[in-house]
Amino acid sequence: MAKSIFSDDFKPAPYWWDETPRTDNDENKPPEKVDVLIIGSGYTGLNCAIETARAGRETLVIDSNSIGWGCSSRNGGQISGEIKPGYDELHRRYGKDKAFALVKEARNALAWIQAFIGSEKIDCDLRQCGRFLAAHNPRQFQQLLQQAENQPAGLEQALTVVSRQQQSAEIDSDYYHGGLVIEQHCSLDPAKYHQGLIVRALSAGCRIIGQCEATNVQREKSGFSVDTGKGRIQAEKIVVATSGYTGAVSSWQQRRVIPIGSYMLA
Structure with a gap:
């Protein structure tokens, strides 16, 4: 078998995660109803959550992966x-x-x-x-x-x-x-900045749940119904903050936001 191009201690994760381990907010049951549901736990989603939670709106952030798994904690800063x-x-x-x-x-x-x-x-x-x-x-x-x-x-x-x-x-x-x-x-250190946003969103009363993929969004008279891998959520308002990770849950965004891969080797 050919020798791997990677060193023995290679790991497919940013080295700055060593100082700021990813937050594990993977509770099993989201609330059935909230004022604001934010899909995506990156910079956009968390900054939005801070504003809505501080304004007194019951706010929930969900993500299809672990909290901040994507670009917001991986970028070059x-x-x-x-x-x-x-x-x-x-x-x-x-x-x-x-x-x-x-x-x-x-x-x-x-x-x-x-x-x-x-x-x-x-x-x-x-x-x-x-x-x-x-x-x-x-x-x-x-x-x-x-x-x-x-x-x-x-x-x-x-x-x-x-x-x-x-x-x-x-x-x-x-x-x-x-x-x-x-x-x-x-x-800046992107993971530390992201962690700072998590802390402030939680302190404002926001709930954040990872491993909770939104699979379907339906508009209703009273707001929106969102199906997720952990149950259905009713929300008066929703924010789709998935950027380049946007899938079929928002076809309008998926057609307009182009994902661009960025790779760093050290």
Whole structure:
């Protein structure tokens, strides 16, 4: 038998889970009726749960897997204030006002998460480390230079141009032709941040149940009826917060949200 490409101590899980083991909220029986049912226990679902539970709404979060099993606890922890396509392309497609609003929303999201983590005192190793955009060739470096010199009014941010001679301070490689540092970009420990959201949702009175897949959603006069692997739940409101994991339970989202695999090896 051929030798495995993996080392003897290989495990198919993020190493940062060692410091923040996954929460096991796999109770067998969900409530029959709630005010708000949230399908999906990632960042979106838990942030929503915190808001609704604090507003006095009886809130339940369910997930088809363990709580936070997916991208929210597995991602690389990078936080940016950028979107793709960038401002120039958005301007060309949709006009100045819409381009400005879209990019501004991304910048606001970066400011919001910093403020939220601070106000909630979530210990998740948040730091403003900046992001280095490396140029693969001289032409791309000139494009980055123009980007730094021609920022749209009202969307300015701290940018530092890095020459090829200076780039060793940012990256241990001489392959690139310089680049650009976006100073405001941040990083955090994704699992610690997710765990912080769990704690705050539970403290607000929310219930969270894993291994409870939603299999069917029906609209009714009084709200919604949701079939799950652990029984039927009646809810006045539902939030489908499944992102790239969305299945047939929401065909509208499934047709519009594209799952993208992201793999890291260490």
